[in-house]
Amino acid sequence: MLIRDVVSWNAMIAGYVKSGYACQAVELFWRMQQESIEPNEKTFICVLMACAPPVSIEEAALIHTFLSMYSFESDIHVGNALIGMYLNFRLLNDAYFVFKHMTMKDVVMWTSMITGYSDNGRWDEALNLFQRMLQESVIPDEVIFLSVLSACASLYSLRFGLMVHSIIINAGIDLNPFIGSSLINMYAKCGNLHLVHRVFEQIPFKDTVLWTAIVSGYEQQSEYGKALQVFDDMLATSINPNEFTFVSVLNACTGVASLDLGMIVYSNIVESGIECNMHIASALIDMYGKCGNEEDMCAVFVCLPITDTVVWNAIIDGLAQHGNSESTFQYFKQMKHHGLEVDSMTFVGLLSACNHAGLVDEGLYYFYSMLVDDEIKPSIEVYVCLIDILGRAGQLESAYALTWKLPLEYSMSLYTPLLSSCRIHSNLDVATRVGESMIKLHPQRESTYVLLSNVHALKPMRAALGTFDFDS
DNA sequence: TTAGGGTTAG
Numbered sequence: 377m378l379i380r381d382v383v384s385w386n387a388m389i390a391g392y393v394k395s396g397y398a399c400q401a402v403e404l405f406w407r408m409q410q411e412s413i414e415p416n417e418k419t420f421i422c423v424l425m426a427c428a429p430p431v432s433i434e435e436a437a438l439i440h441t442f443l444s445m446y447s448f449e450s451d452i453h454v455g456n457a458l459i460g461m462y463l464n465f466r467l468l469n470d471a472y473f474v475f476k477h478m479t480m481k482d483v484v485m486w487t488s489m490i491t492g493y494s495d496n497g498r499w500d501e502a503l504n505l506f507q508r509m510l511q512e513s514v515i516p517d518e519v520i521f522l523s524v525l526s527a528c529a530s531l532y533s534l535r536f537g538l539m540v541h542s543i544i545i546n547a548g549i550d551l552n553p554f555i556g557s558s559l560i561n562m563y564a565k566c567g568n569l570h571l572v573h574r575v576f577e578q579i580p581f582k583d584t585v586l587w588t589a590i591v592s593g594y595e596q597q598s599e600y601g602k603a604l605q606v607f608d609d610m611l612a613t614s615i616n617p618n619e620f621t622f623v624s625v626l627n628a629c630t631g632v633a634s635l636d637l638g639m640i641v642y643s644n645i646v647e648s649g650i651e652c653n654m655h656i657a658s659a660l661i662d663m664y665g666k667c668g669n670e671e672d673m674c675a676v677f678v679c680l681p682i683t684d685t686v687v688w689n690a691i692i693d694g695l696a697q698h699g700n701s702e703s704t705f706q707y708f709k710q711m712k713h714h715g716l717e718v719d720s721m722t723f724v725g726l727l728s729a730c731n732h733a734g735l736v737d738e739g740l741y742y743f744y745s746m747l748v749d750d751e752i753k754p755s756i757e758v759y760v761c762l763i764d765i766l767g768r769a770g771q772l773e774s775a776y777a778l779t780w781k782l783p784l785e786y787s788m789s790l791y792t793p794l795l796s797s798c799r800i801h802s803n804l805d806v807a808t809r810v811g812e813s814m815i816k817l818h819p820q821r822e823s824t825y826v827l828l829s830n831v832h833a834l835k836p837m838r839a840a841l842g843t844f845d846f847d848s
Numbered sequence: 849t850t851a852g853g854g855t856t857a858g
Contacts, residue, residue: 386850421851456852487853623857658858
């Protein structure tokens with residue numbers, strides 16, 4: 377072009393951003409300044425959108441400083457792009473600082489800030505902000521409800537979710553697949569499958585995402601049969617499953633431990649022409665692992681690029697479940713060697729390998745290495761494994777002492793494996809103490825009484841065996 | 849002719 381005006385530059389920058397070339401977009405922005413083309417609001421909006429890793433925060437801050445020289449900061453679109461930029465770097469306080477100082481806030485800006493909190497696990501603050509928005513008489517639209525419902529789902533808050541649903545109805549928002557799948561996801565996460573079904577029936581047009589939301593909802597609530605049935609219903613329509621659908625369906629096959637079904641679903645994936653991404657791969661590894669086909673589990677793994685923590689966690693856990701403790705440790709070593717990030721799920725696999733092989737010292741070693749070398753906060757699943765390792769090795773008092781160091785909300789998940797260990801070691805003393813605590817916490821839970829009675833049933837058997845002369 | 853927020857998965 378012989379003459380390039382601000383619109384040409386904006387179009388170029390926007391094009392680069394939309395195609396994922398963030399660094400080049402920022403470069404173009406600086407070139408534009410060198411050529412003394414005056415930027416406008418739209419220029420800043422485009423370039424701020426490019427400000428996300430791998431662009432550095434220093435360069436992003438420089439663009440913010442540059443922006444301050446113009447009078448665009450009060451522009452609502454620019455303000456929102458600025459909030460979005462800080463959220464891209466997970467700088468929630470900086471984003472909120474910009475948000476707080478905007479004199480005009482529209483529903484889009486509230487959505488950005490709410491999504492920012494929600495995406496960073498600060499769900500309570502997301503919902504508080506939504507309430508504040510309503511108090512300030514901002515009219516919510518369809519999009520903001522999607523973010524708010526996602527926060528309700530993450531909090532498993534049926535109370536708030538129901539309230540939001542009623543606001544949606546009162547606001548006259550269309551029950552389309554977007555709102556429908558968010559509602560289904562929320563009700564499923566809150567465990568209300570009756571409402572999941574009701575919302576699903578109410579949505580007149582059902583697309584792939586809506587079908588996937590209901591399949592995934594049933595699967596996550598361990599209603600594997602229903603998930604498979606709904607998937608079957610979906611196949612009878614003209615709506616095609618996508619990667620997300622297949623992941624949930626594979627999980628449902630794993631849930632019912634059906635290798636045959638899992639293999640049929642795998643052939644469906646291949647037929648559909650959908651590429652096997654990391655989500656599908658890890659679901660597949662998990663399915664083969666839990667359905668007892670170690671060979672195919674490893675065959676899937678070796679075809680994948682070495683890039684993804686979750687895939688490695690899946691194979692480590694799969695090998696551990698098959699009792700291959702040596703291979704499990706080898707894979708962990710390789711994972712570290714390749715510089716992959718490890719997380720608490722990695723250690724769940726490692727510890728369950730130690731558990732199956734009765735390797736107490738190794739289990740403790742990996743546990744401490746997780747705390748000290750990798751500085752990872754152990755998940756409740758890690759503690760369950762650790763207590764199981766100690767318990768099976770007969771270190772029941774140590775295991776029992778550990779349960780006291782953890783928050784009460786986790787106690788039931790920790791006591792259950794401990795009580796089983798008491799049974800293995802016929803330790804009535806610890807069993808009685810654990811059982812009493814469990815009954816105090818959940819007197820209605822029948823499984824506790826069954827476990828406890830199993831431990832007590834050993835008493836006469838042990839007494840009888842005590843009189844038996846094994847040597848002769 | 850250039851611009852801001854969103855649904856389902858490991």
